[in-house]
Amino acid sequence: MTTHEHDHHRTPSRRSMLAGASGLLILASAPGTASAAGTRTARSSDIPVKRTGAARASRLTQGTTLVHADMHNHTAMSDGDGDPELAFASMRDAGLDVAALTDHATLLSIEGLSSEEWDRTGRLADSANDPGAYTAIRGFEWSHPLQGHANVWFTDDWVDLGGAGSPGSLYSWLQGREAVASFNHPGREAQMFDNFSFSAGVLEKMVGLEMFNRGDDYLFDGWAESGRSPLVACLNAGWRTGLTGVTDEHGTDWGFPEGKGRSGLWVTENTRAGVFEAMRARRFFATRVSGLRLDAMAGSVQMGGTLGLASGDVQFTVDLDRGPEWEGKPLNIQVLRPGSDAPAVVDVIETQSNQLTTFTVPLNAADGNWIVLRVSDPSQSNPSPGPSGHPCNDWGVAYSSPWWLQA
Numbered sequence: 001m002t003t004h005e006h007d008h009h010r011t012p013s014r015r016s017m018l019a020g021a022s023g024l025l026i027l028a029s030a031p032g033t034a035s036a037a038g039t040r041t042a043r044s045s046d047i048p049v050k051r052t053g054a055a056r057a058s059r060l061t062q063g064t065t066l067v068h069a070d071m072h073n074h075t076a077m078s079d080g081d082g083d084p085e086l087a088f089a090s091m092r093d094a095g096l097d098v099a100a101l102t103d104h105a106t107l108l109s110i111e112g113l114s115s116e117e118w119d120r121t122g123r124l125a126d127s128a129n130d131p132g133a134y135t136a137i138r139g140f141e142w143s144h145p146l147q148g149h150a151n152v153w154f155t156d157d158w159v160d161l162g163g164a165g166s167p168g169s170l171y172s173w174l175q176g177r178e179a180v181a182s183f184n185h186p187g188r189e190a191q192m193f194d195n196f197s198f199s200a201g202v203l204e205k206m207v208g209l210e211m212f213n214r215g216d217d218y219l220f221d222g223w224a225e226s227g228r229s230p231l232v233a234c235l236n237a238g239w240r241t242g243l244t245g246v247t248d249e250h251g252t253d254w255g256f257p258e259g260k261g262r263s264g265l266w267v268t269e270n271t272r273a274g275v276f277e278a279m280r281a282r283r284f285f286a287t288r289v290s291g292l293r294l295d296a297m298a299g300s301v302q303m304g305g306t307l308g309l310a311s312g313d314v315q316f317t318v319d320l321d322r323g324p325e326w327e328g329k330p331l332n333i334q335v336l337r338p339g340s341d342a343p344a345v346v347d348v349i350e351t352q353s354n355q356l357t358t359f360t361v362p363l364n365a366a367d368g369n370w371i372v373l374r375v376s377d378p379s380q381s382n383p384s385p386g387p388s389g390h391p392c393n394d395w396g397v398a399y400s401s402p403w404w405l406q407a
Contacts, residue, residue, distance in 0.1 A: 053290060053291020053292070053293075053322055053323040053325070054066075054291055054292060054293035054321035054322050054323045054354075055293065055321070055323075056293070058266070058293070058295040058319055059295070059319045059321075059356060060295045060296070060297050060302075060317055060319045060356075061266070061295060061297070061302055063268060064266040064267055064268055064278075064283070065266070065267060065268075065270070066264055066265070066266060066293055066295075067097035067098050067135075067264070067265050067267050067270050067275075068095065068096055068097050068098070068262055068263075068264060068290070068291075069096065069097065069098035069099065069100075069262070069263045069264070069265050069275070069284075070091060070096055070098075070099050070100070070246055070247050070249075070254075070255065070261075070262060070263070071098070071099075071100040071102070071137070071139070071151065071153065071182070071208075071244065071246055071263060072100065072102050072141070072151055072182075072184065072210070072213070072246035072247065072248045072249075073087060073091070073099065073100065073101050073102060073246075073247065073248070073249045073254055074101075074102070074103050074104065074141075074248070074249060074250045075087055075101060075103055077101075077103045077113060077117040077120070077121065078103035078104035078111075078112045078113060078141075079103075079104055079112075079250060080103070080249070080250045080251070081250060081251050081252055082249075082251060082252035082254065083252075084101065084120065084121070084124055085124065086252070086254075087099075087101055087124070087254045088101070088124060088125065088127075088128035088136050089128065090252075090253075090254040090255050090256075091254045091255040092128070092134050092255075093255065094254070094255025094256050095255070095290070096134075096255050097133075097134060097135065097270055098134075098135045098137070098265065098270070098275055099128075099134075099135070099136055099137070099254075099255070100125075100136075100137040100138070100139045100151075100153060101121050101124065101125065101137075101138060101139065102139040102140055102141045102151045102152075102153075103117065103121065103140060103141065104140070104141045104143045104149075105140050105141065105142055105143060105158055105159065105160035105161070106160040106161065106162070112143070112160065113140055113158060113160075118138075118140070118157075118158050121138045121140075122138045124136075124138075125137055125138040129272070131269075131270070131271045131272075132269065132270055132271065133270065134270070135270055135271060135272055135274075135275050137153055137154070137272060137275065138153075139151055139152055139153035139154075139155075140152055140155075140158040141184065142159065142160070142161075142164065142170055143160075143161075144161060144165075144166070144167070144189070145189065146189055146190055146191045147166065147167050147189060147191045147192070147193055147194065148167070148183065148184065148185075148186065148188070148189040148191070148192060148193045149184040149185065149189070150167075150170060150181050150182060150183055150184055150193075150206075151181060151182045151184055151208075152174070152179055152180075152181045153179065153180055153181070153276075153279075154178060154179050154180060154272070154276055155177050155178075155179045156177075157177075159173050166194075167193045167194050167197065167199075168194070168197070168199065171199040171201060171202045171206075172201075174202050174205050174206075175201045175202060175205075179205055180205055180207045180208070180276065180279045180280060181202075181205055181206050181207065181208070182206070182207065182208030182209065182210060182241070182244060183196075183206065183208065183209045183210065183230075183234060183239075183241065184210050184213065184246075184248075185210055185213040185216070185218065185221075185248070186209060186210060186218055186230035186231075186233075186234060187218050187220075187221040187222035187223075187226065187230040188221070188222070192230065192233060195233060195237070196233050196234045196237035196239060197237070198237045198238040198239065200238075203238075203239070203240060204280065206239055206241060207241060207242055207279050207280060207282060208241055208242055208243070208244045208279070209230070209231065209234050209239070209241040209242070209243055209244065210244050210245070210246055210261070210286075211231065211243045211244065211245060211261075211286040211396075211399045212244075212245035212246070212260075212261030212262070212286050212287065212288040212396070213245075213246055213248050213261055214247060214248050214260055214261065215259060215260065215261075215288070215383075216384065217288075217382060217383070217384055217396045218230050218231070218384075219231055219343070219374070219382075219384075219386065219392055219396065219399075220342070220382065220384045220385060220386035220390075220392070220393075221384040222384075223342075223384065223385070223386045223387075227341055228341045228342075229339075229341060229342050229343060229386065231243075231336075231343060231372070232338065232339055232340075232341060232342060232343055235338065235370045235372075235402060236338055236368070240282070240402070240404060241282070241401075241402075242279070242282035242283075242284050242285075242303075242304050242401035242402070243284075243285065243286040243372070243399040243400070243401050243402070244261070244263045244284065244286050245260075245261030245262045245263050245286035245287050245288055246260075246261045246262075246263070247260040247261055247262075248261075258289070258290055259288060259289075260288060261286065261287070261288050262286075262287050262288065262289075262290065262292075263284050263285065263286060263287070264284060264285045264287060264292065264293065264294060265278045265279070265283065265284040266278055266283045266284065266295065266302070267283075281304055281305075282303070282304025282305075282401045282402070283302060283303065283304045283401070284303075284304070284401055285303065285398055285399060285400050285401060286398060286399045287397060287398040287399075288396070288397070288398075289322065289397060289398075291322055291323055291325075292320075292321075292322050292397070292398055293319065293320070293321045293322070294318070294319070294320055294375065294398050294400060295318075295319040296316060296317065296318045296319070296373055296400045297316065297317045298314050298315075298316050298371065298403045299314055299315060301403060303373075303400040303401045303402070303403065304401040304402070304403070305403060305404075306403070306404045306405075306406060307363075307403055307404065307405050307406060308406055309363075309405065309406055310364070310365040310366075310405055310406055310407060311362075311363060311364040311365060311366070311405075312362070312363065313360050313361070313362050313363075314360065314361055314362075314363050315358060315359070315360045316335075316358065316359055316360070316361060316373070317356060317357070317358045318333055318351070318356065318357045318358075318373065319356055320333075320351065320353055320354070320355070320357065320375060320398075321353060321354045321355075322353050322354065323354070326353035326354060327353065327354050328352050328353065328354070329352060329353040329354075329377075330350070330351075330352055330377075330378065330379070331350075331351055331352060331353055331375055331376065331377060331378075331397065332348050332349065332350060332351070332375070332376045332377075332378050332394070333348070333349040333351055333357060333359075333373055333374070333375055334347075334348050334349075334373070334374040334375075334376060334391055334392060335347040335348075335349075335361050335371065335372075335373060336371070336372040336373070336374055336392075337363075337367060337368055337370070337371060338367065338368025338369075338370060342386050342387055342390060343372070343392065344367075345390070345391040345392065346361060347359065347361055348391055363405060364405075365405040365406070365407050369404050369405045369407055370402045370403070370404055370405070371402060371403045371404075371405070372399060372400060372401075372402045373399070373400040374392060374396060374398070374399050374400075375396070375397040375398040375399070376392065376394045376395060376396055376397055377394060377395040377397055378394050379394075379395075380394060380395035381393065381394060381395060382394055382395055382396065383395075
């Protein structure tokens with residue numbers, strides 16, 4: 001089949017059908033520098049694009065480097081509009097360091113990945129992969145119209161509803177594989193993964209929860225209908241997920257434009273092994289602005305880790321930077337703790353971009369075992385607000401992955 005014939009077969013109406021059934025740049029800054037190199041876009045390869053942003057080295061930790069990632073993208077191989085041959089190059093031209101294709105597995109009667117397309121995705125990722133400079137990853141999106149969608153990466157095979165028709169059966173499938181996976185756009189499908197019913201056997205494999213998907217902030221998305229925060233529902237159920245941002249691109253603008261979700265990973269090396277290790281360690285953050293650097297320590301523990309105490313005062317230090325463009329920009333750091341439906345905000349620290357911020361928070365595992373830092377812009381409102389007057393009804397900029405108290 002030629003590329004032209006393939007794209008003709010995958011019509012845009014397929015995307016519309018899938019959405020109905022479901023209920024439904026990042027900066028290329030070199031390490032240690034504060035400005036990005038010129039990049040070429042897949043759309044206008046003769047015009048270099050200059051962007052500025054934060055340096056890739058943390059001011060808090062050593063041994064890892066920040067890479068910018070987008071781990072959720074679609075092509076005409078499922079319900080996207082774009083030629084798969086162009087996707088990885090577009091994301092690299094946009095300045096991403098890590099990128100994945102995650103086309104849908106078959107959803108009900110709507111065609112998704114075939115075995116041939118799964119193999120093709122692997123070949124495209126292998127061809128684009130450039131260890132040390134650009135990591136290209138093959139994945140897939142398990143898609144249930146009521147329970148939700150989940151991305152799976154680093155497997156040799158894939159599964160659809162015919163082989164795993166429920167969240168529980170997906171977890172059983174994952175147990176036998178060296179994989180990592182994520183809960184996608186968690187407030188969108190009504191049953192929300194059996195309300196995040198917990199499965200201890202895949203605790204270390206379910207590493208992500210999407211907080212930013214396209215332009216949506218899933219802290220409160222769907223609050224008006226459900227009255228529950230997906231973040232609270234997931235973490236209160238016992239899952240130990242880090243927090244991610246993704247574009248969930250279905251068009252042809254892979255990696256572009258500004259304003260879609262992104263993830264920042266702290267990796268020991270920019271390779272598939274390095275990305276896998278950082279994801280397993282939950283050493284990443286969610287954002288929806290390009291070029292952001294967020295690193296955070298609770299005592300001596302980096303985000304994604306477990307604190308060696310059940311209660312006590314904990315000093316947090318946050319390295320927050322977006323380069324000259326945001327020099328002096330007022331921001332808030334909100335300390336989120338478990339609530340019954342919405343997160344409790346136990347402190348709000350006023351700060352600015354491009355500086356270190358230190359503060360102390362009294363913590364007690366009796367009040368819940370997780371802590372998340374939310375960075376917000378108080379000058380803008382949250383388009384998906386939660387309870388009236390909630391401190392997080394401002395515009396979310398980033399989320400750290402959680403820390404967990406030792407029970």
